[in-house]
Amino acid sequence: MADTIYPKLIGARLRSQMSYRASFAMDFLTQVIAQCYELLVILILFTQIHALGGFTKNEVLLMYAFAGAAFGVADLFAGQLDNLPTYIRTGSFDVLLMRPLGTLPQIMCSDIRLRRIGRITGGLAVMGYALANVPIDWSPAKVVLTIATPVAGAVIYSSVWVVACSTCFWIVDGREFANAVTYGSNAFTSYPTNVYSRPLRWVMAYIVPGAFVAYYPSLALLGKQDPLGLPGWVGWTSPLVAALAAAAAGLVWRFAVRHYRGTGS
């Protein structure tokens, strides 16, 4: 049953958004600009310096682009989780539990905002530019890696989103905490991981596996040594990390939902 319902649900959401064309165009543009914000920051910094953490401008742009495109996709599917506190507070989460469908996919399909494609577009454009301007020794495996990286990154970000928002089942007003992790890890992964201090790196690069979104795959593509000392094959493990993160997120979500008690009517 679920395989026919979700396409219909998503189709309905998309049609409703396209009916306000001007408003959609404005929102879309704002998202492209939001994506360019970090790009401008990088470009401004590189008017003052030639390398950041040992990486050139175009290499940093490649990491930023991977992170941006992956975050855009994750935002498209998992961004709705930001509304979870409202669902819980108003009791409409009970409605989701009543339906014979998974709660997580229901929320993810509840409010897919097409304007978020603006972010993805921005990320992909910079990715194209960066890939054309960094020295990469291309091989079929690297082509696969280039395509797999934003996908794996999107899965990692989405998992982070699910875990972070699961805290809202305990802390009803936990949205800002969650945003510190989700938006924070987007900001974190846009730069080479080796520029951060050790504690920050442990939390944001390995516990939250942010380093696997853009940093390690970029190292593998560029054929560069990791200044932090991990071996070269780590750059190829992002899809595995993504699968592990998704599994962990699924477990956390189940655990959280099982502990959910309605707020009553």
Added chain:
Amino acid sequence: MLAGMTTNVVFGLLRVAILVAALKAANGEIADYDVAATNTYVWIGQGLLGFVLLWGNNELAERVRSGDVVVDLYRPWHLQGALLAEDIGRGGYAFLTRLAPPAVFGMLLFPFQFPAHAHQWPLFGVSAVIALVTSFGVRFLVELSAFWLIDNRGLYGFWNVTSGLLCGLTVPIAFFPEWAREVLWMTPFPALLQAPIDVFLGHGNVVKLLLYQLFWAAAVLAIGHFALQRAVRKVVVQGG
């Protein structure tokens, strides 16, 4: 509140890391910013962000859209003045809850550049208050645009995504290329964040900075006043 502070501190840590890495790449100093000055810049900036309330809640615009603004206009007050008073009151509370915590966090845990002269402290206070008034003025204009646009969420979103760069929150304006610096200092935006930070750090001429801020505070308030007068003429109250 605790949640907001966590977000604020996390982003502060990330910004410090990036800027300090950039300093390392540039032999320790960029445009008068060394490690201590950069830490101070970030933590004072993270504090001011909540104090001047760079990103408002667009509440007035929503009231314009829904028509509730009629009630506000009915009352025997000057709407702009009343909201400004409210915002200054909010600032008093935000000083303790939003400005002080990240600043103290930075002072205790990071190399910090305290003002070289005692008189810089009160001057920073004055500058921060003018920044708050200017920030209110700019937000008021963004919200007032709802009288013409009805749905100002596009403009509001635009302000939210660009203000961080224009006001010098993410990267010190001194790091910008010269032409961008010159253009930005001709706009009111650096008055919201960069100017009070400069007063604290002792960058630039204090008198000039304060005069620049005063000019723009007065200008945006005056524009807001006239815009409100024009907007009110557009309001049609339907009875019933």
